[in-house]
Amino acid sequence: MSDELANARRQLGQISSLAKQDKAMPAAQALQSALGIVLRQPLMKAERMEFSEMIANAVVAIANMPRVRKHYALALTYEPGQGKALYEQLVGLQEVLQQAEMEDAQARMREVEERKRNALNKAADELARGQVVAGKATLAMLVREYPVDFILRGRAGEILLKAGLYEEAVEYLTAAIDGQPDMLFLYSAAGIALRKLGKFDIAESYFLRGSQYLRNEPNLYFNIGRLYIDWQKWDKAIMAAKAALQLKPDFEEARKMLDYAEKQKEKLV
Numbered sequence: 001m002s003d004e005l006a007n008a009r010r011q012l013g014q015i016s017s018l019a020k021q022d023k024a025m026p027a028a029q030a031l032q033s034a035l036g037i038v039l040r041q042p043l044m045k046a047e048r049m050e051f052s053e054m055i056a057n058a059v060v061a062i063a064n065m066p067r068v069r070k071h072y073a074l075a076l077t078y079e080p081g082q083g084k085a086l087y088e089q090l091v092g093l094q095e096v097l098q099q100a101e102m103e104d105a106q107a108r109m110r111e112v113e114e115r116k117r118n119a120l121n122k123a124a125d126e127l128a129r130g131q132v133v134a135g136k137a138t139l140a141m142l143v144r145e146y147p148v149d150f151i152l153r154g155r156a157g158e159i160l161l162k163a164g165l166y167e168e169a170v171e172y173l174t175a176a177i178d179g180q181p182d183m184l185f186l187y188s189a190a191g192i193a194l195r196k197l198g199k200f201d202i203a204e205s206y207f208l209r210g211s212q213y214l215r216n217e218p219n220l221y222f223n224i225g226r227l228y229i230d231w232q233k234w235d236k237a238i239m240a241a242k243a244a245l246q247l248k249p250d251f252e253e254a255r256k257m258l259d260y261a262e263k264q265k266e267k268l269v
Contacts, residue, residue: 002041004041005037005038005041005043005047007034007037008033008035008037008038008051009034009051009054011030011033011034012030012031012034012051012054012058014027014030015027015030015031015058015061016057016058016061018030019061019064022065022067024062024065024068024097025094025101027058027061027062027065028093028094028097029094030058031055031062032087032090032091032094034055034058035083035086035087035090038051038055039083039087048080055083056080059076059077059078059086062076062093063076067097067100068093068097072093072097074089074092076089076093116146116149116152119138119139119141120142120152120155120156122138123135123138123139123142123156124162124163126138127160127162127163127165128163132165135163136160136165136168139156139172142156143156150175150176150177150179150180150183151176151183153172153176153179154173154176154177154180154183154185154186154189156172157169157170157172157173157176157186157189157190157193158189160172161173161192161193164196166196166197170190170193170197173190174190184213187206187207188206188207188210188219188220188223190203190206191203191206191207191223191224191227192223192226194206195223195226195227200227200231203227204224207223207227208224211224216247218244218245218247218248218251218254219244221240221241221243222240222253222254222257224236224240225241225244225257226257228240228261229257229260229261234261234265234268235265237257237261238258238262238265240257241254241257241261242258244257
């Protein structure tokens with residue numbers, strides 16, 4: 001027996017095990033590959049009989065798999081001498097299974113995203129009701145479950161920021177930024193949390209990193225101005241307020257900030 005036929009025998013021998021695991025796609029691929037070898041090879045009578053029996057058994061095993069019965073409407077059958085027809089049918093079967101796998105993967109992704117949303121909402125609700133320990137625990141459990149989802153970690157940080165838990169917010173937000181630096185919306189949140197903690201120099205570094213990419217975002221300049229107000233750096237607060245107003249002339253809060261910073265500067269003269 002040639003090496004190719006030995007490979008076909010091996011592939012056909014795997015199908016029973018794959019069928020027991022409901023691994024429909026690998027089973028169909030193995031049968032198609034083995035069948036292709038058999039169709040290409042000149043076989044002696046005994047070999048034809050042996051492979052016909054093995055192929056027929058493989059077809060029965062695949063046809064009875066739950067995944068195949070669920071997604072493939074046609075009857076998968078085989079008779080000796082009908083190898084080419086079976087080969088074409090296996091091509092169609094794999095297309096159906098591939099589509100089903102894509103749909104299943106999308107459904108699993110939707111389920112995961114829904115679970116994340118529900119957990120974030122649960123934590124936000126717990127914190128809003130003053131259940132700080134429970135809310136923090138919900139977020140901690142969530143990020144442990146999805147350790148490389150830095151967007152999720154950033155959202156958790158924003159929830160903590162909103163709840164006034166600034167130290168915890170900084171921990172989550174900065175970790176998220178370190179893991180995925182292109183999440184520009186987090187730079188401002190990290191800066192706000194650091195400002196609330198009085199860590200003005202570190203807050204400034206995050207705001208300025210964000211401003212490199214968000215030059216047309218008036219709210220970022222307003223938040224930078226708030227930092228400089230707290231830091232009592234009036235010239236920089238004036239510049240930030242003017243930048244916000246240049247982008248958004250009707251930005252009333254920025255207008256008030258500008259007036260306040262200019263009055264404070266005048267007191268120093």
